Amino acid sequence: xxxxxxxxxxxxxxxxxxxxxxxxxxxxxxxxxxxxxxxxxxxxxxxxxxxxxxxxxxxxxxxxxxxxxxxxxxxxxxxxxxxxxxxxxxxxxxxxxxxxxxxxxxxxxxxxxxxxxxxxxxxxxxxxxxxxxxxxxxxxxxxxxxxxxxxxxxxxxxxxxx
Numbered sequence: 136x137x138x139x140x141x142x143x144x145x146x147x148x149x150x151x152x153x154x155x156x157x158x159x160x161x162x163x164x165x166x167x168x169x170x171x172x173x174x175x176x177x178x179x180x181x182x183x184x185x186x187x188x189x190x191x192x193x194x195x196x197x198x199x200x201x202x203x204x205x206x207x208x209x210x211x212x213x214x215x216x217x218x219x220x221x222x223x224x225x226x227x228x229x230x231x232x233x234x235x236x237x238x239x240x241x242x243x244x245x246x247x248x249x250x251x252x253x254x255x256x257x258x259x260x261x262x263x264x265x266x267x268x269x270x271x272x273x274x275x276x277x278x279x280x281x282x283x284x285x286x287x288x289x290x291x292x293x294x295x296x297x
Contacts, residue, residue: 178236185239190227192221197242209275211276234276234281244288259272265287265290
């Protein structure tokens, strides 16, 4: 009952709009578990910013995944194509750019929760009960899969794993 009342109070008051970090946009920002929820428009802006092939280098550095794994299991391209992405100045499709943005979000959350990327990668390689015993790294090739993993991380963070 107290939660409902608290939510009603939040809806009644007009929360001030603030500048959303890194976007140049304004919106309502709510702190939750150490991270900031950003509006969908801000996410779209991030997708547009991450279309350059050079972000592949950042993703490889952030995830610490082997090039072959990123190429074949996440981006579903040959390793040669993946290497060409790193060398070229081309642009990704919106779908691939969205996958990149979601991967960054996933790894930032995972590193925060597990303490480092290596521990998070170890967790990604094991069956996850909350995902129906799927291995998380096997569903990282779609935005929906990444969203499911993020939801599981949130459940872990709040201790709601049963």
